[in-house]
Amino acid sequence: MDAWPRLLADFRPLRGQIKADYTDFLVEELPLYPAAGEGTHTYFLLEKAGLSTIQAIHDLARALGVKRHEIGFAGQKDARAVTRQWMSVEHVPPETVAAVALPRMRVCEVTRHRNKLRLGHLRGNRFVIKVRGTETERSGELSEALRQLAGRGVPNYFGAQRFGYRGDTWRIGQALAHGDWQAALDLILGRPTDDDHGDIRRARKLYDRGQFAAAARLWPVMFHTERRALKALAQSGGKRRAALRAIDRSTRDFYVAAYQSHLFNRVVAARLPVGLGTLQVGDLAWRHANGAVFRVADLAAEQPRADQFEISPSGPLFGYRMTEPDGAPAELEARVLAEEGLSRETFHAGPLRVKGGRRPLRFPIAEAGVTLAADDGGPYLELRFALPRGCYATAVLRELFTPESAVAEASGNGGTETSAE
Numbered sequence: 001m002d003a004w005p006r007l008l009a010d011f012r013p014l015r016g017q018i019k020a021d022y023t024d025f026l027v028e029e030l031p032l033y034p035a036a037g038e039g040t041h042t043y044f045l046l047e048k049a050g051l052s053t054i055q056a057i058h059d060l061a062r063a064l065g066v067k068r069h070e071i072g073f074a075g076q077k078d079a080r081a082v083t084r085q086w087m088s089v090e091h092v093p094p095e096t097v098a099a100v101a102l103p104r105m106r107v108c109e110v111t112r113h114r115n116k117l118r119l120g121h122l123r124g125n126r127f128v129i130k131v132r133g134t135e136t137e138r139s140g141e142l143s144e145a146l147r148q149l150a151g152r153g154v155p156n157y158f159g160a161q162r163f164g165y166r167g168d169t170w171r172i173g174q175a176l177a178h179g180d181w182q183a184a185l186d187l188i189l190g191r192p193t194d195d196d197h198g199d200i201r202r203a204r205k206l207y208d209r210g211q212f213a214a215a216a217r218l219w220p221v222m223f224h225t226e227r228r229a230l231k232a233l234a235q236s237g238g239k240r241r242a243a244l245r246a247i248d249r250s251t252r253d254f255y256v257a258a259y260q261s262h263l264f265n266r267v268v269a270a271r272l273p274v275g276l277g278t279l280q281v282g283d284l285a286w287r288h289a290n291g292a293v294f295r296v297a298d299l300a301a302e303q304p305r306a307d308q309f310e311i312s313p314s315g316p317l318f319g320y321r322m323t324e325p326d327g328a329p330a331e332l333e334a335r336v337l338a339e340e341g342l343s344r345e346t347f348h349a350g351p352l353r354v355k356g357g358r359r360p361l362r363f364p365i366a367e368a369g370v371t372l373a374a375d376d377g378g379p380y381l382e383l384r385f386a387l388p389r390g391c392y393a394t395a396v397l398r399e400l401f402t403p404e405s406a407v408a409e410a411s412g413n414g415g416t417e418t419s420a421e
Contacts, residue, residue, distance in 0.1 A: 004269050007155050007276070008399045011145045016134030016381070016405045018397065022050050024130035025081040029074065030123040030386065039114035041072075041088045044097045047106045052079040056105060057087075063100050064092055072117035075125075075389065084108065088117035126367065126386040127393050131401070136379050139372050145400055146368040146385070153277055153309065153362030154399065155268050158261035159392030166195045173259025176252065177346055181240040184255075185233075188247075189215065189226055203230075212238070225251050256352055260317045266336050267315040268361050276362040277306050279313055282327025286314040286360040288388075293323060293358050312360040319356015320348040363391040 019025050035043045048056045053076040061068045070089055077083035089097065094110040163169045168187055175184035192204040203218035207230065216230035225247050232246035233239070244252075268276070279285060283296040285306070293314055296302050305311045316322055316333050324330060324344075337343060347354050368385040385396060397405075 004155070004157055004265055005272050006399050007152065007272065008145055008148060011141070011148075011399070013398075013400060013402045014131075014135050014138055014142060014381075014405070015402050016131040018129065018131055018401065018405050019080055020130075020132045020377070022080040023082055024132065024380075025078070026128040027077055027081050027083040027085075028126040028128075029077070029083075029085040030126060031086055032074070032121045032123050035111040035113040037111055037113075039112045041090045041113045041116055042092050042094045042097050043086055043088050043111050043113045043117065044094070044107050045084055045109040046087050047082065047084045047108050048077075049082045049104045050079060051104050053077050053083075053085070055079070059102050059105070060087070060089075060100065063102055064089060064097065066092065074117055074119060074122035086117060086122075088113065090116065120389070122389050124386055124388040124391070125393075127384065129383045129393075129397075130373075130380045131383065131405070132377060132380045134381050134401075134405075136372055136381055139370050139381055142381065142383075142400060143370045146365070146370060146383075149396065149399060150365050150368050153312065154365055154391070154395050155272060155276060156315075156360055156363045156391060157265050157268055157395050159394035161392070161394070162261045163258055166193055169255055169258035170262035173255040173257070174262070174340070176255055177259060177340075177342060177352055181244055185229065185240055185243055189229060210238070252351065253354065256347070256354055260319070260347070260354065260356070263336055263340070264315050264317055264359060267333060270332055270336070271313065271315070271361055277309070277312060279303050279306050279311075280328050282325050283313045283329050284323055284325045284358055285311040286358060287311055288360070288364065295326065309364055312362050314358040315361050317357045317359055318344060318347045319354040322356035323358060359390070363388055363395075365396060 046056065046060075051059075053073060057068050057071050057073065061071055064071075066089060072088040074086060077085055094112065098107050098110045100107055160167060172184050172187045175181075175187065186208075190204045190207040192201045192208075196204055199218045199220065200223075203215040203226070206212075206215035206218065212230045212234040216227050216234065219226045219230070221227070228246040229243040232242045236242035279296050279299055279302055281296060281299060284293040285296050285302060286293055288310065302311065306313075313329070314325075318337070325333065334344075337346075346352060347356060366386045369383075371382040371384075373380060373382050383400075385393075387393060387396070
């Protein structure tokens with residue numbers, strides 16, 4: 001993600017430590033609607049510390065005597081953070097949920113509602129981030145940079161979490177889009193990098209040497225995709241198609257979605273020089289109030305609405321249900337595909353068939369502020385801001401801090417991602 005251009009190109013990013021400790025990063029979910037106070041579903045606000053959402057659900061399900069899929073949630077949160085998010089479970093009394101006592105978890109509030117909480121049922125997230133070892137004397141500059149982001153909007157790049165711990169899931173999707181099965185499998189199963197350690201690193205090296213069965217035995221049991229693909233390679237005598245068929249459709253779709261995200265980031269970067277709030281004739285403008293899009297024909301009528309952040313230009317998530325823009329925006333999107341050696345039809349049929357859609361090129365930032373403070377760990381700058389769902393705190397932080405500062409923050413499993421995916 002660091003390769004993409006920044007909006008605040010004239011602002012010198014601060015140095016610092018983001019997530020020197022997971023307690024320095026607080027994420028609070030903003031619910032889409034208030035609970036009704038009645039119904040068969042118990043809604044509860046869970047605070048967890050140093051746990052992923054999936055691990056928390058696993059532990060909660062065991063404690064409550066229910067299956068994991070019976071616990072509803074609106075979005076995933078990071079393991080390296082203190083997070084507060086709403087969850088739901090049906091036919092379990094609120095007092096039973098409130099009494100749950102598990103390590104690194106606390107039920108803060110319980111109520112009732114009439115339906116299960118589902119992915120996407122959130123308005124956004126509020127962040128409180130302590131940045132340590134930073135240039136505290138520049139707090140005024142940082143406040144001004146945040147003010148500019150609030151006025152101009154934040155580039156809506158997909159964050160590093162979207163692309164896996166090695167940052168290469170989009171490359172797997174790219175290989176699949178080009179029908180290069182060998183390259184896709186090499187990225188999934190081999191080519192170890194500095195991000196790979198222990199048995200995983202050794203398993204990748206074994207794959208590269210063609211020792212598929214031995215590699216399968218080394219992958220930890222939770223890595224179902226890699227183990228299934230390697231077993232298929234071993235049993236078929238190294239047939240690539242057999243290995244790819246062993247990978248379930250949802251995982252293949254994940255790789256393609258990562259590539260869609262990469263292509264969207266390319267469009268954001270290309271539109272940045274002219275302004276992500278500057279409309280063009282033929283644009284599909286995004287209404288921030290409800291996520292609807294409409295075609296821009298009259299710039300004089302619509303640009304003032306963009307200046308007020310009511311609407312913004314949108315970019316492509318290529319797929320068979322994506323509405324096409326006209327004019328210069330259409331030419332840009334076609335050029336991005338052509339430079340990748342693709343066409344729009346790539347995502348319309350066959351194994352790469354995906355729905356697609358539109359996504360705003362920028363997003364608003366609210367409740368933004370900076371405070372200089374200190375605790376037992378020394379002085380720090382505390383950042384506060386709220387983002388809509390589907391947007392990444394990494395996109396804010398990369399405008400303000402050096403890439404080295406955000407290394408720890410970006411390495412989490414989606415904690416700064418406020419989308420419902």
